[in-house]
Amino acid sequence: MWNIRMRASKKGKRQKAEDTKQDFHNTAGAQTDSEIHISGAEGIYSESEIPAALLNYTKRALAHTRGRPDKIVLTIEALGQKPLSLRSLPVATVKCISPSEAKQYITDLLQESGISSSAAKTALDLLKRKNTLRGAALVLAASGKRVEPDALRGVRVSRLGITSHAASALLKKMAGRRIDTQRITEALILATKVSSCKQVAAEICISDNPDYTTGYFASRRFGYVRIPHIKRAGSSRGGRVFFLKDDADVGAAVHYLEKTPVLISKTDKYLGELSLYELFDHYHK
Numbered sequence: 001m002w003n004i005r006m007r008a009s010k011k012g013k014r015q016k017a018e019d020t021k022q023d024f025h026n027t028a029g030a031q032t033d034s035e036i037h038i039s040g041a042e043g044i045y046s047e048s049e050i051p052a053a054l055l056n057y058t059k060r061a062l063a064h065t066r067g068r069p070d071k072i073v074l075t076i077e078a079l080g081q082k083p084l085s086l087r088s089l090p091v092a093t094v095k096c097i098s099p100s101e102a103k104q105y106i107t108d109l110l111q112e113s114g115i116s117s118s119a120a121k122t123a124l125d126l127l128k129r130k131n132t133l134r135g136a137a138l139v140l141a142a143s144g145k146r147v148e149p150d151a152l153r154g155v156r157v158s159r160l161g162i163t164s165h166a167a168s169a170l171l172k173k174m175a176g177r178r179i180d181t182q183r184i185t186e187a188l189i190l191a192t193k194v195s196s197c198k199q200v201a202a203e204i205c206i207s208d209n210p211d212y213t214t215g216y217f218a219s220r221r222f223g224y225v226r227i228p229h230i231k232r233a234g235s236s237r238g239g240r241v242f243f244l245k246d247d248a249d250v251g252a253a254v255h256y257l258e259k260t261p262v263l264i265s266k267t268d269k270y271l272g273e274l275s276l277y278e279l280f281d282h283y284h285k
């Protein structure tokens with residue numbers, strides 16, 4: 001099996017200026033620290049699926065709402081090991097009409113998941129910040145301490161995918177619900193991998209895309225909980241936080257999240273739209 005990863009970016013103002021200077025002096029090596037990330041995606045494929053997957057990723061990279069890239073990097077890497085086979089988390093949408101209601105729901109979900117109020121505060125403060133990390137922050141569930149090795153970069157979950165059979169099963173379950181199934185499928189794959197890491201207690205995500213205002217909370221106990229109106233339209237604030245158990249081996253967790261290949265091969269239910277209290281009732285049954 002192969003892991004294909006795509007990332008698309010464009011030069012920021014500083015890099016453009018550097019390039020001009022370098023052309024003038026004819027020196028080698030461009031600065032990359034002001035590249036603006038536009039989009040990224042990945043999957044796990046058999047050899048025969050590689051050409052079609054490359055075409056799809058290229059088309060996606062060229063047609064993102066965040067703008068046109070001037071660089072697209074496609075990586076095709078043989079997996080050194082058989083991917084772990086996982087069932088995706090069950091999905092639900094909570095009825096939520098405003099960011100303030102969303103904040104209350106997140107607080108309730110975190111509390112029900114045994115996350116301390118100081119850890120919740122660390123996470124909520126982080127998700128409000130202007131400068132988002134390039135990956136997820138790791139926050140200890142009891143102390144609220146941040147433990148990701150690089151606090152500006154965060155941890156980027158990778159080496160993940162879904163079989164075409166499981167992808168079409170998910171599409172069928174969510175059909176006709178007026179929801180962005182491609183986006184949910186990709187976030188669900190990531191959240192399922194994260195929740196399969198024994199050291200992770202829960203995850204919160206708010207997209208930094210100004211057009212996308214549905215965030216999610218995810219955990220093994222409550223599944224993947226979509227939260228509409230988690231932020232105001234037009235805001236580019238967002239981010240991801242993974243809550244780790246306080247006795248977690250952080251290095252092992254990071255290695256699992258970044259490098260261990262996982263493939264979603266089975267899917268769980270879509271519970272539809274319900275109130276937070278109905279969701280709690282459902283999982284207490």
Ligand code: COA
Binds near residue numbers: 134
């Ligand atoms: N935001 C900002 N910069 C990013 C980025 C992101 N989300 N992803 C990659 N980059 C940039 C960074 O500059 C990064 O350097 P860094 O490691 O110092 O941060 C550089 O690109 C290289 O990233 P890397 O992860 O090594 O590239 P890759 O080609 O191996 O993989 C992705 C790129 C985007 C496919 C992978 O990181 C990823 O996020 N995979 C999961 C995608 C997915 O399913 N997302 C669903 C989310 S809803």
Ligand code: AMP
Binds near residue numbers: 205206209239
């Ligand atoms: P997105 O849903 O793509 O808008 O991403 C929301 C936030 O999640 C970003 O601002 C990053 O902080 C973080 N992020 C993006 N990609 C990953 C990843 N592969 N793993 C963990 N966090 C990520």
